Amino acid sequence: MGAVEYRPGLEGVIATETAISYLDVDHEEIVVRGYNLLDLARQRTYVDVVGLLVNGQLPTEAERAALEQQLLAVADVPAEIWQILRLLPREMDAMDRLRTAVSALGGWDQAANSADPEQDRQSGFRVIAQSATIVANLIRVAEGGEPLLPDRRRSYPENFLWMIVGRDPDPAEVRAFDQTLIAYAEHELPNSTFAARVIASTLADLYGALTGAVASLKGRLHGGANEAVMEMLLEAGDEDGLERLIREKLARKERIMGFGHRVYMRRMDPRAQLLKETLAALVAQKGDPEGEKLVRMCQRGEDVMRAEKGLFPNLDYYAAPVYWVLGIPIELYTPIFFAARTAGLVAHVVEQHAHNRLFRPRVLYTGPRGLKP
Structure with missing residues (x-):
């Protein structure tokens, strides 16, 4: 191997090409498919950003309304997922319970083993919606209660917040919550997104990639x-x-x-x-x-x-x-981060599967050599 530069933590290393997002530090701008993320947060909704990330373009008002209904229509979680969560110890970290649930969701998706970008996109909308339902009910189910199921009469962010707090949030609360979802939705290539892309690069499926992302996001140097x-x-x-x-x-x-x-x-x-x-x-x-x-x-x-x-x-x-x-329990802060970021993660898995190359870096070896058995 020729001379190489070792960058601990891969700092400054360009690991992939992407058309999804970019952190333009010089101009203090987070670019998401050409738009400034802060402009999106101030002028649009999280559902708009989901459409932008997963479909590649900002939806019209009619398209946004249709997408919101699509998400709410698939937000119900298989009853078996709640049964699995009830079997887990209450003292188990919420992110560990979420990781288990996300992995298990693949069992109820007939196309779960696909590495096809279009199928990733269709499964992705389901996971985006269902992850919110799971996150909102993590504590409720762990404490032996019944999950609060999605209310399709509400908007996506209102429904999500309503399921978490168990009361009718006012418009200002819904708007504030929606802005947090947008802020967390996508952020280029942090550890969890990189983990998802590395897993997807083996042609592993969307659920495997998202499960790895949950595990990464748990850490206090990242989502925690x-x-x-x-x-x-x-x-x-x-x-x-x-x-x-x-x-x-x-x-x-x-x-x-x-x-x-x-x-x-x-x-x-x-x-x-x-x-x-x-x-x-x-x-x-x-x-x-x-x-x-x-x-x-x-x-x-x-x-x-x-x-x-x-x-x-x-x-x-x-x-x-x-x-x-907003009255949200601290235990759910990082799970909500994942639920919001699922849109960005899905977009990255779609892109990875569409233009795949297996990640296989090398190491700077510092151990001994020449030892005899």
């Missing part, structure tokens, strides 16, 4: 960060407490969850700015004193980290308090 952020905010209690906690963690050289990003090295994640605005608007609309305190806490933490480390918030830092104000 949003839960860690909320736990930190609750531990701190107030603005002074958060500043004190952050400074103590920094003194111990501990990682502060919700700050920094492999791509956004010295800039704020554009999605964090979006959800910062979403949080402020939601709290103002609700007139919630606890929510107002969270807004102040988050700003104090942001100020401290910028001054001390030159680091900026990532998406998880502001997604966590949005979910808290």
Whole structure:
């Protein structure tokens, strides 16, 4: 092997071509099939973004309405999936239960073993819808209750949030939740998307690729960060407490969850700015004193980290308090991340199967040689 450059964590390595999305750090823009993700979040709905990602073009109003009905029509989950989830230990991590359910879903898809891009797309819509139903009911079923089944009279985001919280959300809550789904929907090639593409590159099926993505997303260096952020905010209690906690963690050289990003090295994640605005608007609309305190806490933490480390918030830092104000249990924050990201993952599996090349990197060997048995 000739001279090669070793990049730990594959940092800066171009691993694939894609027409799905790109993080343009220089222009502080997340490009999704030609559109700025923040423009989509402010002007469109999550269902629009699903259509854009999976079908490759932004739907018209009529097409969006048809797609929303299509998703709601296939959102019911086979009864056997609930039976499987009931057999799992309650103390099992929610992402592990979700991983099991996503894998099992393939058993009720007659085309599950296909690596055909068009079949991926059709199965993908089903998984997008059913993953939301599963995520919304993870706690309810684990505690012995019956799942709250989809209500097709509601919009997709309203139905999803309604199944989670078990009450009628108001329009401002639905809009805030919808914006979080868009923010999480697609983000180029993070660990979970890379894992899905690596698995798909063997011509493994969509369900296998998505199962691997769930496993990847569980980690606190990836999807699990949003839960860690909320736990930190609750531990701190107030603005002074958060500043004190952050400074103590920094003194111990501990990682502060919700700050920094492999791509956004010295800039704020554009999605964090979006959800910062979403949080402020939601709290103002609700007139919630606890929510107002969270807004102040988050700003104090942001100020401290910028001054001390030159680091900026990532998406998880502001997604966590949005979910808290909406009344969503912390245990579901990362599963919701997956449910939202399923649209992007499906798009990547479709693209991988359409233009496939097996991923097979090499290593920089550092072990001994010449040993005799």
